[in-house]
Amino acid sequence: AQSVSQHNHHVILSEAASLELGCNYSYGGTVNLFWYVQYPGQHLQLLLKYFSGDPLVKGIKGFEAEFIKSKFSFNLRKPSVQWSDTAEYFCAVIPFSGNEKLTFGTGTRLTIIP
Amino acid sequence: DGGITQSPKYLFRKEGQNVTLSCEQNLNHDAMYWYRQDPGQGLRLIYYSQIVNDFQKGDIAEGYSVSREKKESFPLTVTSAQKNPTAFYLCASSNHGQPQHFGDGTRLSIL
Numbered sequence: 001a002q003s004v005s006q007h008n009h010h011v012i013l014s015e016a017a018s019l020e021l022g023c024n025y026s027y028g029g030t031v032n033l034f035w036y037v038q039y040p041g042q043h044l045q046l047l048l049k050y051f052s053g054d055p056l057v058k059g060i061k062g063f064e065a066e067f068i069k070s071k072f073s074f075n076l077r078k079p080s081v082q083w084s085d086t087a088e089y090f091c092a093v094i095p096f097s098g099n100e101k102l103t104f105g106t107g108t109r110l111t112i113i114p
Numbered sequence: 115d116g117g118i119t120q121s122p123k124y125l126f127r128k129e130g131q132n133v134t135l136s137c138e139q140n141l142n143h144d145a146m147y148w149y150r151q152d153p154g155q156g157l158r159l160i161y162y163s164q165i166v167n168d169f170q171k172g173d174i175a176e177g178y179s180v181s182r183e184k185k186e187s188f189p190l191t192v193t194s195a196q197k198n199p200t201a202f203y204l205c206a207s208s209n210h211g212q213p214q215h216f217g218d219g220t221r222l223s224i225l
Contacts, residue, residue, distance in 0.1 A: 006156075009154070032211060034213055036216075042205075042218075043216045043217060043218045043219060044204065044216040045216075046213045046214075047217075048148075049213050051211070090156060090157065094211070096211070101159060101162065101172070102147070102159070102214060103159075104149075104157040104158075105154045105156055106154065106155060106156035107156045107157075
């Protein structure tokens, strides 16, 4: 079974700082990868996804993520964060095996200080 | 607008009582999912259904039951066998390989 690790449980940054949230997964085959965001009091929203092709994917609100297959990683980045980026971020993986089980990481709470 | 509707938003359960959480989608998605979200544990899959009249257990199915009689509906019953039901429950839907869309959630508490 696949698993997802997000090592940063809570990250606190000042506005305009650069962000990188780690995500590692364990699965030997082809995967689709996702980052979801949950703003306070709101439902989960898709931030970006990787299916195939260019390993550097760009999402909404200036976020991007890079898929490094050799490292089984899909880290989320943003060059300059804003106070409105305060939220919880979840990495998720679904294998290409036909099993539709999406596996989530435990999440990273991001707090941006104005 | 297409989307996923979960109801109620807040639900209270007495000891020994079964309660049912509703999830309806009008996105014409084939697959539907139920997750439980607890602080510090992320989302854990309870049950999922890839097609009408079929569903599979997720990672924490004990104490829960589901049905999928219609494509747009996937209700979750939290039975009295679930000893720690207090949590935030999220329903999602998708088509094959595509990102999942989530509802606003139901917060279940024990009286």
